[in-house]
Amino acid sequence: MPVSVRFDKEEEKLVKSYCALHGISMSDAIRRAILEKIEEEFDIAEAEEAIRKFEADPVTIPWKKVKEELGL
Numbered sequence: 001m002p003v004s005v006r007f008d009k010e011e012e013k014l015v016k017s018y019c020a021l022h023g024i025s026m027s028d029a030i031r032r033a034i035l036e037k038i039e040e041e042f043d044i045a046e047a048e049e050a051i052r053k054f055e056a057d058p059v060t061i062p063w064k065k066v067k068e069e070l071g072l
Contacts, residue, residue, distance in 0.1 A: 005030060 007015060019029050 019026050
């Protein structure tokens with residue numbers, strides 16, 4: 001699916017320099033950046049949910065027990 005992104009001259013210069021430095025196309029750089037941003041936001045949402053669950057029921061498992069359960 002073709003998508004167009006517009007940059008001002010300074011932004012374009014920065015993106016092109018980044019791409020040249022890393023040997024990737026602008027399309028790859030933009031795709032990677034968007035997917036990384038989505039993954040980061042997903043990870044943050046999961047972490048916030050885990051914190052809410054822990055705060056509602058702050059039970060922890062000792063490291064020794066975790067190692068035993070995992071056979072470590």
